[in-house]
Structures are given as C-alpha cells and as structure tokens.
Amino acid sequence: MNGKRIGFCYGLLLLLLAVLLLWSVCTGSTAMGLAGVLRVLLGDAADKTAYGIVWNIRLPRILASVILGGALAVSGFLLQTFFANPIAGPFVLGISSGAKLTVALTMILFLQLGLVMRSAVLVLAAFIGALMAMGFILLLSRRVRNMSMLVVGGVMVGYICSAITDFAITFADDANIVNLHNWAQGSFSGTSWANVRDMAALVSVLLVLAFLLSKPIGAYQMGESYAQSLGVNVRRFRLELILLSSLLSACVTAFAGPISFVGIAVPHLVKGMMKTAKPLVVMPACFLGGAVFCLFCDLLARTLFAPTELNISSVTAVFGAPVVIALMVSRKNRRFQGV
Amino acid sequence: MEPYLYTARLAVGYGGKPLIENLCLHVRRGEIMTLIGPNGAGKSTILKTLARQLEPMAGTVYLDKQALGQMAEKELAQRLAIVTTERIDPELMSCRDLVSTGRYPYTGRLGLLRAENRAIVENALAQVHAGELAELPFAQVSDGQRQRVLLARALCQQPDVILLDEPTSFLDIHHKLELLDILKTLVRQQQLAVVMSLHELDLAQRVSDTVVCVEKSGALRMGAPEQIFTEENIRALYGLTEESYNPLFGCAELPPVQGEAQIFVIGGGGSGIPVYRRLQRLGIPFAAGILHRNDLDYPVARTLAAELVEEAAYQPVTAETLARALAVLERCGKAVCTLPAFGPLNEANRLLWETAGRSGKQTDWNTI
Numbered sequence A: 001m002n003g004k005r006i007g008f009c010y011g012l013l014l015l016l017l018a019v020l021l022l023w024s025v026c027t028g029s030t031a032m033g034l035a036g037v038l039r040v041l042l043g044d045a046a047d048k049t050a051y052g053i054v055w056n057i058r059l060p061r062i063l064a065s066v067i068l069g070g071a072l073a074v075s076g077f078l079l080q081t082f083f084a085n086p087i088a089g090p091f092v093l094g095i096s097s098g099a100k101l102t103v104a105l106t107m108i109l110f111l112q113l114g115l116v117m118r119s120a121v122l123v124l125a126a127f128i129g130a131l132m133a134m135g136f137i138l139l140l141s142r143r144v145r146n147m148s149m150l151v152v153g154g155v156m157v158g159y160i161c162s163a164i165t166d167f168a169i170t171f172a173d174d175a176n177i178v179n180l181h182n183w184a185q186g187s188f189s190g191t192s193w194a195n196v197r198d199m200a201a202l203v204s205v206l207l208v209l210a211f212l213l214s215k216p217i218g219a220y221q222m223g224e225s226y227a228q229s230l231g232v233n234v235r236r237f238r239l240e241l242i243l244l245s246s247l248l249s250a251c252v253t254a255f256a257g258p259i260s261f262v263g264i265a266v267p268h269l270v271k272g273m274m275k276t277a278k279p280l281v282v283m284p285a286c287f288l289g290g291a292v293f294c295l296f297c298d299l300l301a302r303t304l305f306a307p308t309e310l311n312i313s314s315v316t317a318v319f320g321a322p323v324v325i326a327l328m329v330s331r332k333n334r335r336f337q338g339v
Numbered sequence B: 001m002e003p004y005l006y007t008a009r010l011a012v013g014y015g016g017k018p019l020i021e022n023l024c025l026h027v028r029r030g031e032i033m034t035l036i037g038p039n040g041a042g043k044s045t046i047l048k049t050l051a052r053q054l055e056p057m058a059g060t061v062y063l064d065k066q067a068l069g070q071m072a073e074k075e076l077a078q079r080l081a082i083v084t085t086e087r088i089d090p091e092l093m094s095c096r097d098l099v100s101t102g103r104y105p106y107t108g109r110l111g112l113l114r115a116e117n118r119a120i121v122e123n124a125l126a127q128v129h130a131g132e133l134a135e136l137p138f139a140q141v142s143d144g145q146r147q148r149v150l151l152a153r154a155l156c157q158q159p160d161v162i163l164l165d166e167p168t169s170f171l172d173i174h175h176k177l178e179l180l181d182i183l184k185t186l187v188r189q190q191q192l193a194v195v196m197s198l199h200e201l202d203l204a205q206r207v208s209d210t211v212v213c214v215e216k217s218g219a220l221r222m223g224a225p226e227q228i229f230t231e232e233n234i235r236a237l238y239g240l241t242e243e244s245y246n247p248l249f250g251c252a253e254l255p256p257v258q259g260e261a262q263i264f265v266i267g268g269g270g271s272g273i274p275v276y277r278r279l280q281r282l283g284i285p286f287a288a289g290i291l292h293r294n295d296l297d298y299p300v301a302r303t304l305a306a307e308l309v310e311e312a313a314y315q316p317v318t319a320e321t322l323a324r325a326l327a328v329l330e331r332c333g334k335a336v337c338t339l340p341a342f343g344p345l346n347e348a349n350r351l352l353w354e355t356a357g358r359s360g361k362q363t364d365w366n367t368i
Helices: A003-026 A036-042 A048-083 A094-114 A118-144 A145-171 A177-185 A195-212 A214-220 A224-229 A235-257 A262-274 A279-303 A313-335 B042-052 B073-079 B096-107 B115-127 B145-154 B173-190 B200-206 B231-240 B273-282 B298-304 B319-331 B344-358
Strands: B003-014 B020-023 B031-036 B058-063 B080-081 B162-164 B194-195 B210-214 B220-223 B242-247 B251-253 B264-265 B284-293 B305-309 B334-337
Touching: A003 A048, A003 A262, A003 A279, A003 B003, A036 A048, A048 A195, A048 A214, A048 A235, A048 A279, A094 A118, A094 A145, A094 A177, A094 A235, A118 A195, A118 A235, A145 A177, A195 A235, A195 A279, A195 B200, A214 A224, A214 A235, A214 A279, A214 B096, A224 A235, A224 B080, A262 A279, A262 A313, A279 A313, B003 B042, B020 B042, B020 B058, B020 B220, B031 B042, B031 B173, B031 B200, B042 B162, B042 B173, B042 B194, B042 B298, B073 B080, B073 B096, B073 B194, B073 B242, B080 B145, B080 B344, B096 B145, B145 B162, B145 B173, B173 B200, B200 B251, B220 B264, B231 B242, B242 B298, B242 B344, B251 B298, B264 B273, B264 B319, B264 B344, B273 B284, B284 B319, B284 B344, B298 B305, B305 B319, B334 B344
Parallel strands: B031 B194, B031 B210, B080 B162, B162 B194, B264 B284, B264 B334, B284 B305
Antiparallel strands: B003 B020, B003 B058, B210 B220, B242 B251
C-alpha cells in the first residue's frame, strides 16, 4: 500500500468535488456568473430570483447528488464484499428496482388516500423492497454458485420489479403521476431542503457504521473461513453487510429513484486508482468518488439537452457500463492465465 | 508433556449421520500430527471441526484444557490459525498485506497496525523465507510461494496451534520439501502443535510425529509413523487390491502385468528396478531373479514380477534355487542382465546369464 498514492487520490477526488460543486451551482437554465453565484452563496439576497434559484433549487439538488452518489458507491462496495464479486451492485442485483417497486406502490396508495408522503415512509417502503429483492438474491445464491448467473438472476429480478412498477404507474390515475414517472426513471430534480436534511442524517449514520466494519470487511476479502478463523463472527457480519447495503441503496432509491452502475463502476475505479482494496482507505474514497461521479452525471443530465432533462440513470449508464464490461473482460483474462 | 489439543469422543460430519465418530486425537506442543486417507474420508471435516468452523456432532474439542466451543472468538484466533486449500484471490493485495491480516485478533477497532505489529509481520515473512515477496501482488506469486505466504499469515496470529489442509497439494517436489522443512523448523522452535492432512505418504512418513489414518468407513487408526506405514495398513486404508505399497520406499506401485513371463531379468542391488518399471509400463510380464530377500530390488520385484526366484538373506544361492531359475529361464524368450558385476554370492546369476547366452536369449535391455 502506497501512502503517497493514496494521499494523491484523495487530493484529486476532493479537488474534483470542489470544482464540480462550483460548476454545478453556476450552471443552469438561468445564466449566472461565478461572481453572482458566490455573492448569493455568501448570503446576498438582493436578487430575489437568483437567491431562490441557487438556494432552493440548485443547492439541494447538488447536495442530494453528492450524498446519494456517495451512498450508492459505498453500497456497491459492501455488496461486492458480500458476494466476493466485483460485478455485484445494487442496480444489477435488482435491489434498486425492488425498492423502486415498493416506493411506487406506496406512493400510489398514499396519493389515492390523499395522504402526504414523509421521507421516513418513503425510505421505509424502499427498505422493505430492497430487502425483498435481496432476500430473493440470497435464495438464488444458495442455488447457483456461479457469480455471473447470480448477476443475470439479479437483472431479471430488476426487470420484473420494473415491469410491475410501470404497470402500476400506467394505471394509476392522478395528476402527480408525472412526478412519479420522472422519479421512477431516476432523477435528482425536485429535491427539497427537508429531503436533504433527512438523507444526510440517515446516510451519515449508515456510513459511520459501514466504516466501523472496515476491519472485518478486510478479513472477509480473503474468504469466509479465513475471516472466521481471525475471529470474525461471520453470521452477524454478513447480516450487518446486507442490512447496511440494502439501507443505503434503499435511501438512494427513495429520494432519487434507481440509478444504474455507480455502485460497480466507482469502487472499481477507486480501487484501481489507489492500487489497494483496503476498506479503511477505499470506503471513504468510494463515497467521494460516488459523489463526484453523480455530480458530474447530473450536470450532464441537466445541461446536455437543456431545457430537456435526461434521466440520471441514462447518463450514469453511459459512463458506468463500459467500466463494468472492462471489468468482466479483465477478470476473464485473469482466469485464463490461471491466476 | 500433556496434550495441548485433544478431542473427547468427537463426532464430525455435516448433518445426518456423522462421518466419523468417537474421535480421540491428541497433539502435544512441538509435535506434528498428520491425517492421511482417501479423498472424501473426512480429513478436511476433522480439520474444520478442530478450527470450530463446523460444529461437532457429538463430543468436545479441548484446546489447552478449555472446551473450544466456549472460547471467545478473539481468544481462539490468538491461539489457533489455519491454512486452507481454498484458492483465495484477494484483490490488489501484496503478500505483505495478506500476511498482515494475521494481526487481526491483536489490532483495535479499525485494524490499524502499530510498529510492533509491523515488526511481527516482517518477522513472519522472514521465517518462511518470503521476505523478497513482500511487495509482490499475492495473485501473481507461484503456488509454492503462496503456501509459504499463507503460512506466514498463520504465524502472524502468534498461534499455539496451526491446522493445515493439504498444504503441499499443487506444489512441485522442491516446494513440497521446502514447505515441510520450514514447518518442521517452526514447530520445533516455537513449540507449535500442528495438525495437517497430507496426500503424500512418503512425506507424511518423514515429518509426522503421529499419523492418523482416516478410512472411508469412518474407522480410525492412530500411531507413530513406523506403526502406521506397514503394507497391509496402507493397502487397507486406501482399498488397494492389485496395487501395492512399499513401506521402505514409502511409495505405491501399479498392479503387476498379468500373464506368462516373457523376459527374465537378472538383477540386484537396485539395478533391476528401472527395468522392472519399464517392462511394467510396456505391459510385458517378466520374471525376476535370483534376488536375495534383503536385496534393494526385492520389494519392487516382488510386487511387479510375474514370477520371482528368491533366496534367503545372506545365504549363498542353493542348487535348488538355481534349478528353479533355470526352469523359469527356459520358459522365457529373452533374458536381460542389469548387474554390473558378479561375485561369489551371486555366482548363480553368472551361470544363469551364461545359459541365456548359449541359447541366444541375451538381450540388451535398452533395445526392449
């Protein structure tokens, strides 16, 4: 492990994050110069419109993509540890879609009953959906030992959940269905400060818990029997991993809908950059990497064809999927070389 | 000295009927116990139970008089380390990183290594002669190096007991010997108690203080190598019927070729063995003689030759034996002599060879 290299990577990630933050806050349908934005950020409320746009529209959205992007990357890292498979992630295993399904159903139910959805209800619904999808994947993983088959199974689960969601959305009749439709495609738009506060509280607690698991995660990277012989309570540890990763991806799905490939691409890129897989250094970097990745993709999503917005998942897929393919090819080569 | 690791009426297996019952093993510190036996008999199952990775189906494992089941995870990890057969493929881990995971039971909440931990890691690497591998990615080192690194990882736990499951499988002979040599030295120096499973009977015979035969039927036999490595014992253990096992050489032979002897091999002093093996490979039944029972060729000839003319140890060859040999030679189409010289005690072999010459049966064995 190379301390200098790791330091450099952290520096680079923080720099990228800072640059993207500034860039994002300055970019949008209403043109505002950097100076104008900075003035508003420092509390100058003279220009009411500018103040409103920056503080009530752009900032919450930007913070959401930072928090949720990071959460997604960490969730992916935990799942990869759990399945000892670099292609595992909340999206490909169908966990995001499971969460999407229950959230959509809950939303429709609440809209029909005329109730207001609170963040807690959203997250709870997403968590239940995520756990159901996860449960199915776990059952499947007992039957199929082959990791690629497991991923195929996960993708199928994802399709089934998405199909049911689409079905429900198509037949639910309500004016709010437009929002629901946007959400179901994955988007950071329309995030409120209340949302940001809730997700920040939840994600930070989960991240601290995940970080505290970095020691057993490191042991688990060598396989179950070595982990156990080092004193890891494997059963409890596996449960903790499942709950944490499901909660993290449920949280993301609840607030921003399903977002693809971040969970696989970011941990892989971070590990490659740092040349280590040590959870203690990789996990915080995954968070930063996920934040940078999502911030960048969201920036593209809302500027590329402005004023039309792309859904975030399409953009992350464009950048994330090639990484996954490269990963599979390189793994395959290693197998052929008998390593 | 008291046994350090022992089991009391232990039964092991995976649910249902136990694979092995009433297992009473005991290992002292500074000793190596080796489990031998056919595949699937339960060697790995025993090791897993000793490592507490598998619940015993009955009975108890004791480690330093404490029941294994009641020890805290951390305490067990500080006393017992394992080297498994599982092919591990940790991502982006150097050999040093891998070895340092052995410090797990001694580090704090986040697993940070202090200076004294680092020193222990370096020391463990040095003990298995793997210092030069420290920086290399674990995924890229050879099988022999891997096993040494995994052993260093186990040492890093500063255990009293190390369990190794087939540590020498996949290694070439040089690396097999190197690994066992390192292990033997460590056991002596650090007074470790070692339990391992081995497939190589010759190596098991050399390094073990105690050998346990684990039979398919669940039967067990335990003893010193000289008690265990007898021909009938090994044949029974592995279910050898036509094949044979030579306890002196510690090696097994393929079944002999059936049929009438076609070639008479006059051998002695070890010179005949390569020819016996060659004829065996070519599928040609042969006769061997005249061999004294204490001759180096004798045990191999006894298991491979279709016919064997033998003489009691340290006795001159009698006329009857010679007559018997001549009769066998009569029936063989060819004769081969591997002896570099004749002397007073095998004068009979010279006569035999001359007889073969007169009847035109003398053959150069390289031409066979």
